[in-house]
Amino acid sequence: MLIDSARELKARLSARLAEGFPLATASGLGGRPWTRPAIGLTPVAPGRAHLAIRVAVEDDARVLLTGLDDVVRAEVDVRVTGPILPQARHRASPPPADLQRRTRPLVPGLSVAHAAVSAGTLGGFVRLDGRLAVLSNNHVLAAEGAGAVGDAVLQPGPADGGTAADRVATLAAVAPLTDGPNRVDAAVATLDEGVTAEPGDVPGGPLGAAVPDGLEVEPDEEVEKVGRTTGHTRGRITAVEVDGVAVQYDDGVHVFDDQIEIEGLSGAFSSGGDSGSVIWRSSDRAPLALLFAGSGRGGRTGAGLTFASPLSTVLATLGAEWVAT
Template identity: 80%
Template sequence: MLIDSARELKARLSARLAEGLPAVTASGLGGRLWTRPAIGLAPVAPGRVHLAIRVVTPDDARILLTGLDETVRREVDVRVTGPILPHSSSPTRLRQPTRPLVPGLSVAHPSVSAGTLGGFVRLGGRLAVLSNNHVLAAADAGAVGDAVLQPGPADGGAPGDRVATLAAVAPLAGSGNRVDAAVATLDEGVTAEPGGYPGGPLAATVPDALEVEPDEDVEKVGRTTGHTRGRVSAVEVDGVAVQYDDGVHVFDDQIEIEGLAGPFSAGGDSGSVIWRSADRAPVALLFAGSSTGGTHGAGLTFAHPLSAVLAVLGVEWVAS
């Protein structure tokens, strides 16, 4: 169907969910109630898309699609993902103490296992590392002023490996989240190379979320899987339910990515900045993924539009 028609159908189904469809118990979440599928747009041809529906169990899709006529049902792309989890927990080099700091390194709050240093931003004139809330701020359990270690504790990081100070956090809510993000300003004497991505610096301009198109090739470098390539498989995905330690947090307006030949990401890659292969524009911040689903059955990765992350945190992207 045409993109505008798909958006109208997405809005209709989202309205049905808001009216209160019965909650579904997802066996993959240990009996927790998983209340809604994630819904976005998946490309099928130039200018045409299917409605992308991502569910934890097949029963979730059955409930959502009940009552839709067959013509509409032929225009939906339903995939069972299993539970979606935050990707915090490689290539050995990325897990070692490294100075100057570069994107892709293991990094974390002292109470977190390990995630990824995604890139660098400027906050109040100071250079800062960018990653997820659940990596740098322990999913709201940390406080501004806490230490950030490189490498993260899971990779041997100790108090002597402090490199930055938690400075700004986007808090997590039960629903309606846009981003899981935080930044930490570099401590005195800690050096960094913001342009140290595979292939060199990324572009200095961050595209608006609406400029990210389905079917674009993208790349990332992360603590666990290193440098990987993937393809945007859906955009404007609402209702992405992610199982954190403290419960389920639901995210709207997300980007879905599949690996080209295997998993695009794995646990520990949370916080990676994702860039577009064609022009090296930084487009997204990775935060979660599933272990199943996708064309190759290797799982799906979910990420926030980077423009939304920068706006929420009030920071400026630093390319080099």
């Protein structure tokens, strides 16, 4: 269907969700898994899209699609994801050795974290109030909001052996995780005196200096990232403008709107510890998004889906400027 028609159908189903599924808060879930579907758009041709529906279990899809005629159902892309988790959990699979080590100067893709977090990824570099800073997620640099501005950021993260002696930056700005729909999971930490960085040291060379404002995506647009756990991986964007992405954090579920969905070209695009990675477009190396969560199911290979926030939204929220080189 035309993309405007897909947006109209998305709005209709979102309204139906609001009527049938009262918005829950993180504090009100009592540990129960979130099951409200997420809805976005899957580009299928220039100017055309299917409706993307992402559900935790099959029953949720049946409820949502009841009453839709066959013509509309043919324009709907439904995938079962299972739980969606923040990607800073330390898992058993061994990370690429070079990314988990203590490394100076700092480069994108390295293990990094708040002292109370296991390990996430240094996504890239920004300027905040004129100072060079590292960009990653709230749940990586600020411990899901439990940290405070002024706290230490370590490289490598504690899961990779980082200690107080490995301090490289100071938490400077955090996008809070709220009970209502969130737009980003992001934070920045300004580099400590004497800590050096090479922002352009990315697989394939420096990323573009311009961050696209808004995302016009071609079908199966290919993207890349470098992360602490899975290293340099390639994927394709499978949905955009995804609302209702429910992520199960330690303090409960937080919901995100206007997100980007990605699947790996071969296996998983990301795994635990890759949170905070910056995702770029393969065709022109434009930095597009900040990775923050993923599922263990879904996608053409069944290896799971990755969720990321538009980088332009991240930078605007934090008041930061992208630094490519």
